[in-house]
Amino acid sequence: MSLGRILIVEDDVSLREAIVDTLQLGDFEVLSVDNGLSALAVLNEDDDISLVFSDVRMDSMDGYALLQRLRALKPHLPVILMTAYGTIEQAVSAMKDGAVDYLVKPFEASLLLEKARRYLNSDASSEDDFVAVDPNTQKIKRLAQKVAQSDASVMITGESGTGKEVLARYLHQHSPRAKGPFIAINCAAIPETMLEATLFGYEKGAFTGAVKAMPGKFEQAQQGTLFLDEIGEMSVDLQSKLLRVLQEREVERLGGDAPIALDVRVLSATNIDFNEAIKSHKFREDLFYRLNVFPIHLSPLRERPLDIIPIAERLITRHADGRNALPILDEAAKKMLTSYHWQGNIRELDNVIQRALVLSSGETITSADILIDARSLWHEENAETVDNMMSDSDQNPVVMQDLKQQEIKLILKTLKLQAGNRARTAEVLQMSPRTLRYKLAKLREEGYDVE
Numbered sequence: 001m002s003l004g005r006i007l008i009v010e011d012d013v014s015l016r017e018a019i020v021d022t023l024q025l026g027d028f029e030v031l032s033v034d035n036g037l038s039a040l041a042v043l044n045e046d047d048d049i050s051l052v053f054s055d056v057r058m059d060s061m062d063g064y065a066l067l068q069r070l071r072a073l074k075p076h077l078p079v080i081l082m083t084a085y086g087t088i089e090q091a092v093s094a095m096k097d098g099a100v101d102y103l104v105k106p107f108e109a110s111l112l113l114e115k116a117r118r119y120l121n122s123d124a125s126s127e128d129d130f131v132a133v134d135p136n137t138q139k140i141k142r143l144a145q146k147v148a149q150s151d152a153s154v155m156i157t158g159e160s161g162t163g164k165e166v167l168a169r170y171l172h173q174h175s176p177r178a179k180g181p182f183i184a185i186n187c188a189a190i191p192e193t194m195l196e197a198t199l200f201g202y203e204k205g206a207f208t209g210a211v212k213a214m215p216g217k218f219e220q221a222q223q224g225t226l227f228l229d230e231i232g233e234m235s236v237d238l239q240s241k242l243l244r245v246l247q248e249r250e251v252e253r254l255g256g257d258a259p260i261a262l263d264v265r266v267l268s269a270t271n272i273d274f275n276e277a278i279k280s281h282k283f284r285e286d287l288f289y290r291l292n293v294f295p296i297h298l299s300p301l302r303e304r305p306l307d308i309i310p311i312a313e314r315l316i317t318r319h320a321d322g323r324n325a326l327p328i329l330d331e332a333a334k335k336m337l338t339s340y341h342w343q344g345n346i347r348e349l350d351n352v353i354q355r356a357l358v359l360s361s362g363e364t365i366t367s368a369d370i371l372i373d374a375r376s377l378w379h380e381e382n383a384e385t386v387d388n389m390m391s392d393s394d395q396n397p398v399v400m401q402d403l404k405q406q407e408i409k410l411i412l413k414t415l416k417l418q419a420g421n422r423a424r425t426a427e428v429l430q431m432s433p434r435t436l437r438y439k440l441a442k443l444r445e446e447g448y449d450v451e
Helices: 013-025 036-045 063-073 085-096 109-119 135-147 164-173 192-200 236-248 274-279 285-291 305-319 331-338 345-359 380-391 396-417 422-428 433-445
Strands: 005-009 029-033 049-055 079-083 101-104 154-157 182-186 225-229 265-270 294-297
Touching: 005 013, 005 036, 013 029, 013 109, 029 036, 036 049, 036 063, 049 063, 049 109, 063 079, 063 085, 063 305, 085 101, 101 109, 135 164, 135 294, 154 164, 164 182, 164 225, 164 265, 192 236, 236 285, 274 285, 305 331, 305 345, 331 345, 345 396, 345 422, 396 422, 396 433, 422 433
Parallel strands: 005 029, 005 049, 049 079, 079 101, 154 265, 154 294, 182 225, 225 265
Antiparallel strands: none
């Protein structure tokens, strides 16, 4: 019975195959690649990777660079470095940067399996990821510390991008279940036809394509915490089955005939209006009361302004991408950030910070680097503004060339930071995927090296 998916990043073919074989014999589901860039590409597409074993010395992107990118992109994902004897000191140092452990080559199969069992589905993020400087957020943090000690179900509400999953992880980290797994699932991101099997698991032959038995998220979360994000998007039929699992504290796999007892705490989150959803029969009232034992509401970022700069500085640390000196925000940049409405909350702030790091050239991020509406670079509705700049300037070609170079730099650097993931690059740049494809094609024609 596989309890999670592990990614192996190792450029030595024979060693990689040996590691994969050992873990598969230990009943782990395993994927493997030969360098850090390929690992990022896999992780961008597969949200079920629960543990990474990475070699240190590799071409294209080594283990340290991969670790740094994962701390920015997936801070919860545990990473174990595999290193030769001569680089143990570096590996120990890397643990300060977020690695959970390391293995010294050559290592015994039993040690590999021990590390896999210990860290699979563990949470490598820091409790400090839940930034609380604003008095409103500090109240929530103190409340969360108290609620964490119980096993009560918690419903976290708030707008998209306010940090509901970060708060859920904080609750887990401060609970008696902290040493157990934290399993998160976005109910809106999985097709309805697959969500039931994903949650409850299935036996071999339960449906077409079920070539082997698989545990669901409830089983994977045993002795730990299951976080159901976007719970309001679940179909009413599946809500009924979820209610039964929560009431009986047991789950039955699809195609199975034996119930499995559960020891799982359930946290959930949504941005919907439950009163309206219940009135319109889109959400079961009895399930709502089962999940909403303790409600916590996360205010939008614009209503906790003192959190904006501390969160921005935390994001700069995550996305600094190996710079010798960590960039700092100057006063004009801070004022610009704190005065903005942040309709997209922390997710929008994250994108702005990533763009600022691309545009900044020194150790200071200025207001000129804060490109809040990236669409102004490429949308046609900005043509009038550009025309005005042109008419007011004696250096028309210079102005246009500067805008063009700024756009090229932003696109190529963001694409690199997102490991070639077009969808995520388009999101950060506030650009449609179609527009991004067009612009990348034009850059190729102009001779730029596009990943």
